[in-house]
Amino acid sequence: MEGLSYAWTTMTSLSAILAAFAGVTWGTLGGALPGISPSIAMALLLPFTYTMDPIPAIVLLASTYVGAEYGGSIPAILIRTPGTNAAAATAIDGYEMAKQGQAGEALGISLVTGVIGGLIGLFFLVLLTEPLAKVALAFTPPAYFALGILGLSVIASLSQGSLVKGLMAGILGLMIATIGTDPVSGVNRFTYGSPELLGGVPFILVMVGVFAVSELCIQAGKPAWDRPESTKIRVKLPNLAMLRRLNRPTMIGSGIGVFEGCMPGAGGSIASFMAYNEARRWSRHPEEFGKGSPEAIAAPEAANNTVACTALVPTLSFGIPGSNSTAILLGGLLIHGMQPGPMLFVQRPDVVYGLFGGLLIANFAMLIVGILIQAPAVWLVNRPKPYLMAAIFALIFSGIYSIDHSLFDLYIVLLAGAVGYGMRLLGFPYLPLVLGLVLGYMIESNYRRSLLLTNGEHRVFFEDPVSLGLLITAVVFVIGSAIRDYRAARRQKDRAA
Amino acid sequence: MPRDFWIGLVVLGFAALYRIEAGKIRLSPLDGPVGAPGLPKLLGLALGILAIVMIVRGLIEHFRGRAAPETEPKVEPGEFDASLGLRPHLRAAGILAIGIGYLLLLPVIGYALGIMALILTVSLYIGATLDIRTIAVAVVGGAAFHLLFVEFLGIPLPKGMLLGMLR
Numbered sequence: 001m002e003g004l005s006y007a008w009t010t011m012t013s014l015s016a017i018l019a020a021f022a023g024v025t026w027g028t029l030g031g032a033l034p035g036i037s038p039s040i041a042m043a044l045l046l047p048f049t050y051t052m053d054p055i056p057a058i059v060l061l062a063s064t065y066v067g068a069e070y071g072g073s074i075p076a077i078l079i080r081t082p083g084t085n086a087a088a089a090t091a092i093d094g095y096e097m098a099k100q101g102q103a104g105e106a107l108g109i110s111l112v113t114g115v116i117g118g119l120i121g122l123f124f125l126v127l128l129t130e131p132l133a134k135v136a137l138a139f140t141p142p143a144y145f146a147l148g149i150l151g152l153s154v155i156a157s158l159s160q161g162s163l164v165k166g167l168m169a170g171i172l173g174l175m176i177a178t179i180g181t182d183p184v185s186g187v188n189r190f191t192y193g194s195p196e197l198l199g200g201v202p203f204i205l206v207m208v209g210v211f212a213v214s215e216l217c218i219q220a221g222k223p224a225w226d227r228p229e230s231t232k233i234r235v236k237l238p239n240l241a242m243l244r245r246l247n248r249p250t251m252i253g254s255g256i257g258v259f260e261g262c263m264p265g266a267g268g269s270i271a272s273f274m275a276y277n278e279a280r281r282w283s284r285h286p287e288e289f290g291k292g293s294p295e296a297i298a299a300p301e302a303a304n305n306t307v308a309c310t311a312l313v314p315t316l317s318f319g320i321p322g323s324n325s326t327a328i329l330l331g332g333l334l335i336h337g338m339q340p341g342p343m344l345f346v347q348r349p350d351v352v353y354g355l356f357g358g359l360l361i362a363n364f365a366m367l368i369v370g371i372l373i374q375a376p377a378v379w380l381v382n383r384p385k386p387y388l389m390a391a392i393f394a395l396i397f398s399g400i401y402s403i404d405h406s407l408f409d410l411y412i413v414l415l416a417g418a419v420g421y422g423m424r425l426l427g428f429p430y431l432p433l434v435l436g437l438v439l440g441y442m443i444e445s446n447y448r449r450s451l452l453l454t455n456g457e458h459r460v461f462f463e464d465p466v467s468l469g470l471l472i473t474a475v476v477f478v479i480g481s482a483i484r485d486y487r488a489a490r491r492q493k494d495r496a497a
Numbered sequence: 498m499p500r501d502f503w504i505g506l507v508v509l510g511f512a513a514l515y516r517i518e519a520g521k522i523r524l525s526p527l528d529g530p531v532g533a534p535g536l537p538k539l540l541g542l543a544l545g546i547l548a549i550v551m552i553v554r555g556l557i558e559h560f561r562g563r564a565a566p567e568t569e570p571k572v573e574p575g576e577f578d579a580s581l582g583l584r585p586h587l588r589a590a591g592i593l594a595i596g597i598g599y600l601l602l603l604p605v606i607g608y609a610l611g612i613m614a615l616i617l618t619v620s621l622y623i624g625a626t627l628d629i630r631t632i633a634v635a636v637v638g639g640a641a642f643h644l645l646f647v648e649f650l651g652i653p654l655p656k657g658m659l660l661g662m663l664r
Contacts, residue, residue: 164547164554165551168544168547171547175540184529185525186525187523187524187528189522189537190537217588218589384625386621386625387620387634387638389620390617390634393595393619394612397599397615398612401652402646402652405652405653414596414597418593425586426500447531451529451531452530
């Protein structure tokens, strides 16, 4: 009941409602721009959340994620260029419908099934998160250390790229986290006499650099995207008969979205393609798939919007973000002095349940904003790419400077952008790097606190049952991932032979 | 040699350097059993081991004469077009260079002028033509950023020495 009260307070608060609408609007516009992923749209907002109250700030970020998932389908349907990776499956039949003069219908299906998927995802988020958080009382410093190690191992194992590269990226993140004044002894580490580094490297600088600046660098070498043929496209919501037809693919998409969202590292892209395939398999009209089937839009859209909510399950319950977007959201929580994980439910239930309430508003706001914003979104996609990219670069520099009024921070952002670009080029996943940086303090402080209890004896990590269980799971993930890589290599070898 | 072999060598060098630097972190009487250098030393070691794994794998691939699939970089489809050679990377470096140039000039020319110059330069660099429209976008865009960040949000962005000298 207390949780319901917190959620209701948020849902009736003007600042949270405004944040939800603003986030959905920004997310839809950002998602509509090819190259601007939900995580980049969220990262660009992060500097502005510093001065906000925690609940509207978190609602703003989460609503951006919700909006971006729909926004990504706009260029996917209109110009066959998915605005987000998760919208790639939507592009297949969405564009076919647009070619047949049914772009408005395709956008309407994407919007409505996305909202249904989002609401189903929210239901499962509430259902699954609280029981998981009840294990909070069983967590000791060794368990928190093990939780951090498990998070890094899981993300490194499941992220794109090889296991070794994933682990390397995670360690690099932890290394960056050690820069600055040691919180226990006050000793300076890797600061080299620079006063700007005494406080460490704020993760927001690395996030914005790795996500947004590296994307700008990539976009600089790419040609301009296509433009929609017609700029006067209106969303046409599906009628009851169509909704009945879409019922099955929507449920299939949402079911897959629930499962995939809870799995760290899976994300909306995998969920939407899985949903597309399963919807085709269970459809009464599988032959229409690929030729402009409404069901083929409903399933992936329901899936990726469900993931936008259920991806928060591991983030809120264990403090382990399963995707780039939830890593940014976790950053938003840290900015306001909150450590996501089991204790968040004990220490700040108002924020957790406020977020649930905010997500409910965001999903309903999506219906309104989705219809109203169509024309501005198409207008934005029609703007020349150089102007949009220049504006985003200006926004990054202005937004980051406004946090600490420091030019040094901007150099760090550029450096992080170069590192992010290099990692993408060489096939290193960058989510483990961000996660290592974000979890660095938790891992080190609990590691050292645990060893203080036993005067340096590492057996403490194996005596604590929760810690032992988590460490074993981490080892299983790493070994399992190594076996998977080995088998893939063998299969490739056999095929080549 | 496969690319991962060379990446492994570079990472090994970095891990060694990091480990040496971690060894220079001084111990404090306030430290517990681990101390401030404890985790960095461990991280340097772990990174070194992973780099060696990568090097060994690269050597095995080389002597088998075939690249193992998991060592191939898995980037987003279409993210890097190999047929374009170094061009996309040089263009990416150009974006970073424009950013550094902006930061160097900012204390001199100030935010209002600087942000207009940044929008103009990046627009031209990414493919806009130098015409009245591009200049108008830079001026209007710069003015909008100035209004938002300086006038509305009250952020003390650099005014620039140039403005001071003109006054």
